[in-house]
Amino acid sequence: MKEISITTSFQQFDSLLELPSEIQHLMQEAVKIRKNAYAPYSQFRVGAALLLDNQEIICGSNQENAAYPSGLCAERVAIFYAGAKYPGAKITKMAITAASDTNPTTEPIPPCGACRQSIAEYEIKQDQAIEIFFMGETGVIYQSDSLKNLLPFMFNKKFL
Numbered sequence: 341m342k343e344i345s346i347t348t349s350f351q352q353f354d355s356l357l358e359l360p361s362e363i364q365h366l367m368q369e370a371v372k373i374r375k376n377a378y379a380p381y382s383q384f385r386v387g388a389a390l391l392l393d394n395q396e397i398i399c400g401s402n403q404e405n406a407a408y409p410s411g412l413c414a415e416r417v418a419i420f421y422a423g424a425k426y427p428g429a430k431i432t433k434m435a436i437t438a439a440s441d442t443n444p445t446t447e448p449i450p451p452c453g454a455c456r457q458s459i460a461e462y463e464i465k466q467d468q469a470i471e472i473f474f475m476g477e478t479g480v481i482y483q484s485d486s487l488k489n490l491l492p493f494m495f496n497k498k499f500l
């Protein structure tokens with residue numbers, strides 16, 4: 341038996357003002373689209389903004405459904421739209437913010453497992469890391485230089 345250990349690392353920014361201006365702008369776009377979430381069941385609003393290598397910004401917010409699993413997370417709304425609209429473009433950066441209508445979110449809210457797997461697909465497809473910045477409504481912001489830090493032991497097309 342041998343132990344295998346995997347380490348991941350993140351950067352922390354203490355406020356939006358500490359972020360590079362390009363990321364501040366991207367996060368502001370995520371905050372704007374977060375307010376458009378359709379979240380009557382969870383009252384939990386998530387916004388995601390992607391910067392593409394063609395300089396376009398694509399945004400998404402979570403869209404819920406009375407048949408709960410039929411809804412979709414903000415991150416996947418955004419990446420699937422980016423894939424549909426600009427199939428050849430690479431996603432370089434992603435900003436995510438989440439806020440609850442019922443209790444304040446003051447810590448960084450990371451993408452859920454299904455979104456991580458979906459983002460991984462695009463990182464592998466484009467053969468280029470996606471920088472991911474995530475926050476709550478207020479508080480510090482975390483940066484991951486690649487989706488791999490969030491999903492180190494990922495399922496990958498090479499297994500198929």
Ligand code: THU
Nearest residue numbers: 382384386402413414451452455
């Ligand atoms: N949600 C997202 O949009 N992204 C995530 O990564 C986690 C959860 C949404 C789904 C649902 O509409 C609400 O937040 C509560 O789970």
